[in-house]
Amino acid sequence: MSAAAPDPAWLPAPAFRALGSRRVLVAGTGSLADTVHTEVAAACAAFGGAAVRAAEPDGLVQGCDLVFRVRPGHLGELGTEGFYLRRADARTTVTAAAPHGLLHGLFHVVRLGEAAFAGRRPRERHRPALAVRMLNHWDNVRVHPVMGQVERGYAGGSLFWRDGAARGDLDRVRAYGRLLAASGINALAVNNVNVHEEEARLLTGRLGEVADLADALRPYGIRTHLSVTFAAPVVLGGLPTADPLDEAVRAWWAETTARVYAAIPDFGGYVVKADSEGRPGPFAYGRGHADGANLLAGALAPYGGTVHWRAFVYDHRQDWRDRSTDRARAAYDHFAPLDGEFAGNAVLQVKHGPMDFQVREPVSPLFGAMPRTRLAVEVQATQEYTGQQRHVCWLGPMWSEVLRFRPDGASRVGDLADALVAVSNAGDDPWWTGHPLAQANLYTVGRLGWRPGADPHGILDEWIELTFTPERTGDPGRLRDGLRAVLRGSWRTYEKYTAPLGVGFMVQPGHHYGPAVDGYEYSPWGTYHFADRDGVGVDRCRATGTGYAAQYANPWAELYESPRTCPDELLLFFHHVPYGHVLHSGKTVIQHIYDTHFEGVEEVEEARRVWASLAGLVEPGRHARVAERYEEQVRGAREWRDHINSYFFRMSGVPDAHGRRIH
Amino acid sequence: MSAAAPDPAWLPAPAFRALGSRRVLVAGTGSLADTVHTEVAAACAAFGGAAVRAAEPDGLVQGCDLVFRVRPGHLGELGTEGFYLRRADARTTVTAAAPHGLLHGLFHVVRLGEAAFAGRRPRERHRPALAVRMLNHWDNVRVHPVMGQVERGYAGGSLFWRDGAARGDLDRVRAYGRLLAASGINALAVNNVNVHEEEARLLTGRLGEVADLADALRPYGIRTHLSVTFAAPVVLGGLPTADPLDEAVRAWWAETTARVYAAIPDFGGYVVKADSEGRPGPFAYGRGHADGANLLAGALAPYGGTVHWRAFVYDHRQDWRDRSTDRARAAYDHFAPLDGEFAGNAVLQVKHGPMDFQVREPVSPLFGAMPRTRLAVEVQATQEYTGQQRHVCWLGPMWSEVLRFRPDGASRVGDLADALVAVSNAGDDPWWTGHPLAQANLYTVGRLGWRPGADPHGILDEWIELTFTPERTGDPGRLRDGLRAVLRGSWRTYEKYTAPLGVGFMVQPGHHYGPAVDGYEYSPWGTYHFADRDGVGVDRCRATGTGYAAQYANPWAELYESPRTCPDELLLFFHHVPYGHVLHSGKTVIQHIYDTHFEGVEEVEEARRVWASLAGLVEPGRHARVAERYEEQVRGAREWRDHINSYFFRMSGVPDAHGRRIH
Missing domain, CATH: 3.20.20.80 (Glycosidases)
Known part of the structure; x- marks a missing residue:
């Protein structure tokens, strides 16, 4: 990648190969139809296909593998952004009620790749749920x-x-x-x-x-x-x-x-x-x-x-x-x-x-x-x-x-x-x-x-x-599995090594990077955890707390109201409980804190290892940038683990059941 | 005070009244002697005295109330900055070995005011201890x-x-x-x-x-x-x-x-x-x-x-x-x-x-x-x-x-x-x-x-x-007593409501204003207090700690080595002790923390009251600026009190012996 050209991200040129090697008709007027045509033409120029442009498709569809066309009559079913996708007679057709729908149809075809041009495909409606x-x-x-x-x-x-x-x-x-x-x-x-x-x-x-x-x-x-x-x-x-x-x-x-x-x-x-x-x-x-x-x-x-x-x-x-x-x-x-x-x-x-x-x-x-x-x-x-x-x-x-x-x-x-x-x-x-x-x-x-x-x-x-289209030439299965391994669970991993059980914050004030359990505890920002030597969490139930739980309709109001029914992952958001409180998982709160923090770091270390193993499969510049950031993530996750664990060990006095090192 | 002219601080014009109403000879050469003369001349112009300037005093001292003169032969006893002060024959004489000494002698005479011109005064040597x-x-x-x-x-x-x-x-x-x-x-x-x-x-x-x-x-x-x-x-x-x-x-x-x-x-x-x-x-x-x-x-x-x-x-x-x-x-x-x-x-x-x-x-x-x-x-x-x-x-x-x-x-x-x-x-x-x-x-x-x-x-x-020379016209005794009351103990007061017993830091990171007990606790800066549910302080003794105490010669090394002999005010600098540790004062550490923090705030509130009572005696602009800052100091001291007390109450679980409010 040159310094001047930004990363193509999810639109690398090879992602257009399937479309670009076909004969494609773009029928429609207006700037968005022009955009679709420009995209198609560029793809066809790169991969040997042919781009045909027209205001109306009449008579031009023959011999085309892919047709984009506008049918304003479908506005009711499709809105301005929706489209139908259909494949019949060895021809794939994207029909929209307005050119904006063609644009979304185009990228849908790109996502499908070769699958867009295989077999038959009964008419599917695609339309955004949120306007x-x-x-x-x-x-x-x-x-x-x-x-x-x-x-x-x-x-x-x-x-x-x-x-x-x-x-x-x-x-x-x-x-x-x-x-x-x-x-x-x-x-x-x-x-x-x-x-x-x-x-x-x-x-x-x-x-x-x-x-x-x-x-x-x-x-x-x-x-x-x-x-x-x-x-x-x-x-x-x-x-x-x-x-x-x-x-x-x-x-x-x-x-x-x-x-x-x-x-x-x-x-x-x-x-x-x-x-x-x-x-x-x-x-x-x-x-x-x-x-x-x-x-x-x-x-x-x-x-x-x-x-x-x-x-x-x-x-x-x-x-x-x-x-x-x-x-x-x-x-x-x-x-x-x-x-x-x-x-x-x-x-x-x-x-x-x-x-x-x-x-x-x-x-x-x-x-x-x-x-x-x-x-x-x-x-x-x-x-x-x-x-x-x-x-x-x-x-x-x-x-x-x-x-x-x-x-x-x-x-x-x-x-x-x-x-x-x-x-x-x-x-x-x-x-x-x-x-x-x-x-x-x-x-x-x-x-x-x-x-x-x-x-x-x-x-x-x-x-x-x-x-990763351009990079899937080596071992696409292993690359995909590796990326899934490092990404799918990454949110849960992050949750594990940072603030526990929904209690939130515990970040460095101002920039919000890295741990500071008490960083916002005595602040004007309304973000507290109320940890003391006996327990931790915010009582937001109706009976004894701030009443926040009652802002929900049922079943949530009831569910959140009691620590017995409140989901573990939100327990400290809704309740102040002793460190010995037993979660649905069967663990005490304090042991959950220790366990998740050790696990979170281990998961990051494992992700770093997985990423390293993908070295030959990913473009070297991209691989190096991610590898470098994993070093910081491992350092940061360990800092979070040790800070949180030390804080709660100093507070609770409860040793880790597995005798691991807490500073 | 106009916006343009800064406060005269400890050199308001009336401070020069005693000197400026005399006949004063400045004898000596060089720019510092010129400075002394300029000061004297300005004072005399303001208060009706007379300034006489000469390279050598010969024959001019008669009729002068105050003489500044240089005698290089005294360099051994006086150095370049020292001076003799003497009063005899109704004449006060400042003798320096170099003009720099005259300058210090001038300000000494200003500090003395009328006392510089009363009675007899045998020769006194003034010389800075630190070069x-x-x-x-x-x-x-x-x-x-x-x-x-x-x-x-x-x-x-x-x-x-x-x-x-x-x-x-x-x-x-x-x-x-x-x-x-x-x-x-x-x-x-x-x-x-x-x-x-x-x-x-x-x-x-x-x-x-x-x-x-x-x-x-x-x-x-x-x-x-x-x-x-x-x-x-x-x-x-x-x-x-x-x-x-x-x-x-x-x-x-x-x-x-x-x-x-x-x-x-x-x-x-x-x-x-x-x-x-x-x-x-x-x-x-x-x-x-x-x-x-x-x-x-x-x-x-x-x-x-x-x-x-x-x-x-x-x-x-x-x-x-x-x-x-x-x-x-x-x-x-x-x-x-x-x-x-x-x-x-x-x-x-x-x-x-x-x-x-x-x-x-x-x-x-x-x-x-x-x-x-x-x-x-x-x-x-x-x-x-x-x-x-x-x-x-x-x-x-x-x-x-x-x-x-x-x-x-x-x-x-x-x-x-x-x-x-x-x-x-x-x-x-x-x-x-x-x-x-x-x-x-x-x-x-x-x-x-x-x-x-x-x-x-x-x-x-x-x-x-x-x-406060210009302001001492009203009730100088009350003004002086009020200023002493708000200033003399202000360091001890500040110590009382901030970090206790020499433990240090506990400030907001970066700007260092206001409390944050854990602000530097998990930081790279080397400034820790190690508070946990059982105790607080840094073990710096030789036997069990970092050995810092052994960097002193005796008697200090021995004194600091043991919590029994270590002065209360440095206890947590040198030792990690339980909250129930009894100080030389007879109080436990935790009760000392509570008591000093309540006292500190009361002392600031009292100082604010004293300052308010001086309203008629102090120039209004100065009085208002200080009064405004006392509002912030009272707010800040209460914040310190409550943050520190809450933190240690949450940690220790020990209630205040006097049942005062801890949040």
Whole structure:
């Protein structure tokens, strides 16, 4: 790989071999059909096939192995993004109701490879379950003195911004959009939800820079969104207020939004973090979140735009001595009473758990509490709390558990939600994601958004198949097995050697990398474990605790209420128990802590060994980068093991049943 | 006070009233005699006296109330800085062997006020005990991304540098030099001992900026020193090595130093932090600290310059799991074997304790271990670990304890040392030190350097008398008593509510403000407390611990060796004991922790009350600034109390004997 060309990730040229060696007709008009044709033509040029282009397929299908065509009449069944796939008469046909569907069909055919051209295939319908599959880039325009160019970014700099200016490499942005489209992503917010002074101006004076990005992303069907500050009418408009019920404020947003759409006709909408962690919001004017969200929704409605209003609202200046406040309750307490008050083009964007992207949290009770509100599930592809792309931690199984969770025992989160939003883990790193294996997280987001009920292992296999296509010449079975071995269980492994049993945090303050059991224990952030010499955990049950468990419907409220029924992996999230408490697994809490921490390290050491054994099968640059990161992961996992084990041994005084070394 | 004029601190105009209302003769030549005359003339102009100037006093003393004169023949008894004071025949006479002595005599007369002109006074000799009383400014030229403009600075920006350039306000530098001279300081290093890229260039390309500062400080008898990087021959000189035994390296330092003296003829010398916390040093070339120090000493010797070589050398990448390494041992282990190897113009600069400026540490055993080496005692006027100039913490008693410590049971540290060096607590803040009462620390450094055996309460009274001269018109007795009440015990108060019994640290990592009991417990910094459910403290005795206690001569080695004889306030520095261990005070360790933390907060609350009661007696601006900081100190002290008490209650399970609230 040259320094200039980024890694092709899951779209290496050989992945197009099957398609590119056929005769392919692309019929349809508009820029997305052009994109499909361009892709096909490039593939055919590389692999000896032939690309035929037409507005309508009439009479041209004969002799073609693969046909892409648009049938607007199917809009009802397919929407703009769905497609039918069928193979008959030795011909594979992708039929969409709009060109966007052709694009998704194209990448589906690429994923199928030779299988797309074998035998017969009755008509299958493919259509995304969630209308919006979105990335949020927490990218700053100007380097933030604490958070840097990309807040919680572990993949180099931003793809969009550098040192206060647009980065300017629109080819790279286009290549990024192409990768995202192939995973199913169709929306992207280009700047951090913490909108600082310079970033605020993207909405007005620097709108042209956003339009440039939108132009680069549009050919791959990705709509551009913008994070805005609720104080924009004041800081940009010079108004004396940002009160959502003020007429001048409404007019300002209407005019400003009109100008945005003049520059970006398919603009997706706004993303807003308001009255959260110090960001401005409607509270300052005695208004509520629905007032705030509806203000922006009103400005966007005429153009088909959407406001994503984040539900991450809590008291971040809590007194640790105050046991009556529970941060986990906050999102529900703030938003559940507002169900039904949000406009139709407002989406409430809810973090998957009640806290903040920990390796293990219960699913947010908000998903079951707002049936009359459009909801987005927010997950974090960027590995803030899960190893920061220095550790392998494939999050597919965790996200899948969230999306398949049934808040009321019936519907799944993936059915109740309108959107899946992930904080991006990509940057200007040559591998896009710092750790080459972290590409799997980015890929998985899009695919899960398309089909939230999908088996994540199947998605992982897709990613392996595509990404390692060029390398599967040696011993594809061994390579696939090795990749499965190091990735499939990596989330559970990470969970094992970090904070135990759902208790969360225990990370170094600020940067959040590495262990610090008491790092947030006496802090204003509301993230405590209350460990003492007798026990550990947070009592969140209704009977004796903060009452958080009662925010769930049954069966969950009852299940979580008692330590007898609470799932082991969430025990310390819901209950404060003695170290001698016996888990369903039959182990005591303290022995579970010791055992999982020793096991977690052993699993990382084993993964490192497996990776080393793949040396001849993986491109040397990629292999070396991953191998190097495994050294850090092993070091880090041992640090976690020893810190956690020592802390709880010093606290409990209980020796390890197996006599292993605890420092 | 106008925004432009900084606080006059301990030199307000009315402090010159007694002198300024007399007829004063200044006899002598040279710039320091000119300074004395300028001071006298200004005072006389303000208060109606008369200033007479002459090269020799002959025939002019008649009719004068005060005479300053130089008698070079007394050089043996007085040195260049000493003076005789005598009053007879209604005339007060200051006799020095050199003009520098006149300057110190002038400020002595100012301190005496009317007492200098009353009755008879037989000849008294005044002469500084320590030849060098030096400030180290940890000021960066360029703003450091983590440490800022001034590393560990709590008084605004630097007096010397701003945003990469010289600050340019040489009037302010001169005013600073005047204040320092009046306290007894005679040397100052203008940049941080951590010499970063830009700062390195002060030695060569930016030497002119250092010369400007030297020109501003020279009229007040202060020699300018420069912190340099040991790698200078490589990074500035383009040499392939900085090996101290390399001929080209020696030549480079000789030439570079010659250029320094051409620009600053009275240049004081170099300050070096080498092979410490990542700074370059002689170890890279297989050489020792004496080789390194002597290299620079050799370059400085022809001009009378001195190298201050810091002894703050330890392993800052220790593994917390490694119990065999003890950071407290490091300075002794590194340097004691080198006694006798340092050049005569090399001064080994030793932090007062073995760790890092904690509120309570034993005195460094190095002071008793290097009889053939010139030593400097390094203290920290800037309150890195003692409240960061938001808390009142007058450190005079602590420094006095250090200087009066007898390492071998006989000589005092103040007798064994050649120099007292303090990290400055001053900046471009209008009050110089952020907290107006922190001026007392700056003043105390100079006075203790002049007379290490002085009663610190006497020094504090001097500072009160001078500083509050203009305000002593109302009720001087009540004002003085109030200031004594809030300052005298403030160090002990700070000790009470922070880390207990000499155990140290327990601060927030990085910035070091506020409590974090485990903040450094699992870190690479070598600063641990080893608290568990049974006990707390570090076993540093010879019999069972790290052996640090054996670095002392007797009686200390024996005294520290046993928890029975170890002083309470250092118990946890030397021993790991159960929470039920009974102190000499009769209290258990755990009850001592609770009691001192409750008391500490009560003492701060009382100090705040006392300060409030002084409202009518103190200039309103000064009163308001201090009152505002007391609010933060009370908040901070309560946070310390509750964090420490909760931590040890959770660990020990022992309830407070008095049933007070522990969270």
